[in-house]
Amino acid sequence: MGKHNFGYFFHEGLSNMFSHGFMTFAAIGITVACLLIMGTFSLVAVNANSLLQDLEQENEILAYVEEDFTEEQARALQAQLEAIPNVVSVTYISRVEAMERFTAQYPEEEMFQDLDPDILRDRYSLKIRDLKQLSQTKEMVDDINGIAKVNAYEAVAGGFITVRNVASVVCIALIAILFVVSVFIISNTIRLTTFDRREEIAIMRMVGATNGFIRWPFVYEGFMLGLLGAAIAFLLQWGLYEAVAQGVDTNDALQLIDIISFQELWVPVAVTFSIAGILIGVGGSLSAIRKFLQV
Amino acid sequence: MIRLKDVEMVYENGTKAIQGITLTIEDGEFVFLVGPSGSGKSTIIKLLTGEVEPYAGRIMINGFSTSNISERQIPLMRRTLGVIFQDFRLIEKKTVYDNLAFVMRAVGASSKEIRQRIPYVLDLVGLENKAYSFPTELSGGEQQRVAIARALVNNPTTVIADEPTGNLDPERSLELMDLLVKINALGTTMVVVTHEKNLVDRFGKRVVTIDSGHVINDSVGGYVGGHIHG
Ligand SMILES: Nc1ncnc2c1ncn2[C@@H]1O[C@H](COP(=O)(O)OP(=O)(O)OP(=O)(O)O)[C@@H](O)[C@H]1O
Ligand SMILES: [Mg+2]
Secondary structure (H helix, E strand, O other): OOOOOHHHHEEEEEHHHHHHHHOOOHHHHHHHHHHHHHHHHHHHHHHHHHHHHHHHHOEEEEEEOOOOEEEEEEHHHHHHHHOOOOOEEEEOHHHHHHHHHHHOOOOOOOHHHOHHHOOOOEEEEEEEHHHHEEEEHHHHHHHHHOOEEEOOOHHHHHHHHHHHHHHHHHHHHHHHHHHHHHHHHHHHHHHHHHHHHHHHHHHHHHHOOOHHHHHHHHHHHHHHHHHHHHHHHHHHHHHHHHHHHHHHHHHHOOOOOOOOOOOHHHHHHHHHHHHHHHHHHHHHHHOHHHHHHHH | EEEEEEEEOOOOOEEEEEEEEEOOOOOOEEEEEOOOOOOOOHHHHHHHOOOOOOOEEEEEOOOEEOOOOOHHHHHHHOEEEEEEEEOOOOOOOOHHHHHHHHHHHOOOOOOHHHHHHHHHHHOOOOOOOOOOOHHHOOOOHHHHHHHHHHHOOOOOOOOEOOOOOOOOHHEEEEEHHHHHHHHHHOOOOOEEOOOOOHHHHHHEEEEEEEEEEEEEEEEEEEOOOOOOOO
C-alpha cells in the first residue's frame, strides 16, 4: 500500500480549498476571529497578571510596635514575624527612620519638618507572598504580643484579585464557545467539499482505496485552513497589540500601566495560535468525515 | 475464484432479493448473468463488491471470505475486482487519462506505474487517441470503453459488469461484448449482467439465469426461454 503520499494529499486538499472559495474564506475568517478574540483576552490577562505581580511585590503590611517597647524589645519581634507562613521579608524601621522618610516624601510641607520623631512608632514593613491570604496574615501579625496595630490595603488587593478572576473565567468561557463555533464552521466547509466529491469518493471506494487514503485530503484541507487562519490572526494580533501599546504609552492617565513588549510575547502567541488553529482545522475535518470511518 | 454458498439477501425494507443461491465461477471463466427485471442480478453484483452483506450463507471472492473479512480487508478484496456500470460513472471534470490515473493513485500506484500502464490499457480498448478528451466529448460507446479501461487499469483478477450495454445501440453493444470477450481471453474472469438475448445467444458462453432470487438455469450457450423480458 506504500508510503504516505504528502504531495498528492496536499494537492487534493488545496484544490478542495480553492473549489469552495467562499466557504474557505468564511472558515478562515471565523478561525481568525476566534484566535484574535482568544489572543486579545489572553494578552490582556497576561498584562493584568504582570501588573498584579508588580503590585504584589510592592504590597506591604505595616506592623506598628507598642509605644512603650524599647528598641531592643522591638527588634526582638523580628523572629516572630518572620515565622509567619505568608511573610516573605521583614524590615525593621525605627521611628527616626520613619520620620526621615516621611519628611523626604513631603519636602514642601513645612509643618512636618520639625515634628518630634516620638509621635511616630517603630514599625516593621512586611512583604507578603499571596495577596489572597492577606486578611489571615494580617490577623496573625496582629496576634503577636507587642504589635499594636496593623495596616494593610485589603480593599485594593481584593479588588485586583476579583478583576483578575472574572477576566480569567470570561476568557475561558469565551474561548470554549468560539472554539466550538470554529470547529463547527470548518466541519461544515469540509462537509461541503466531501459532498461535492461524493462521486469521486464512491469510485475510490469501489476500486479499493483505504479509508485512510480517502480521508487524508480532507484532513490536509482542515490543517491548511487552520494554519492559514493562525497566520493571519497572528499578524492582525501583532498590529492590534502594537497599536494598543502605543495608545497606552502616550496616554498620561495610563502612565502607571506598563505594557509588556510584543517582542517578549510573540513566540508563545505564535505557538499557541498555530496549535489552536491546527486543532480547530483538523478537529473540524475529522468531524466532517466521521462517516467514512464506517465502510 | 468466486463461490456463493446458500446465499440469502434481505433489504432493510424486507424485500427478499436473493433466496438461496449457490454458484461457483472459476478463474478465467466468462459468465452471463440473465433474468427478468427485479430478479436479483444487481443484488448479486452488490454482494460480490461488498456493497451489501449477505443475510445468510457464505461468499468467497478471490481468496477473501465474507464470513470473516475485516473492515480493513474489504479494500484489498475490492482491488481484485474491476466494476463496470450501465451509466459509466466517469468523473466529468477529469480527462480520460486522469480518470484512469485517479483510480490507480487511489490504490497507491506510483507515477511511473501510472505512465506505463495507462497507454497500454487505452490501446487495449482502442482509445489511444482520446487520452486527453473529457468524457462529455466522447460518444456513449467510447465512454463505456473508458469505464472498461478504468475497470482494468488496476489489473484485477475479475471484471464485473452490470448491464454494460444498457445505454448503447445494438452495433456498439456488439463491439463492446467483443471487447469483453477479448479481455477475458487475456486471462481476466468476466461476469456480465445483461438483458440482451441476441448477444447472449451469439457468444455461446456459460449463462446463469436468475428468477425471483433463485438460479433457475445454469448452462453453456443458452437460457431458459420465456423468462427474459426487455
Ligand atoms: N436498495 C434497495 N432497497 C430495497 N429493495 C431493493 C433495493 N434494491 C433492489 N431492491 C429490490 O430487490 C429486488 C432485486 O433487485 P435487483 O436490483 O437486484 O434486480 P435486477 O435483477 O438487477 O433488476 P433489473 O434487471 O431491473 O436491473 C427487487 O425486488 C428490488 O425491488
Ligand atoms: Mg439491475
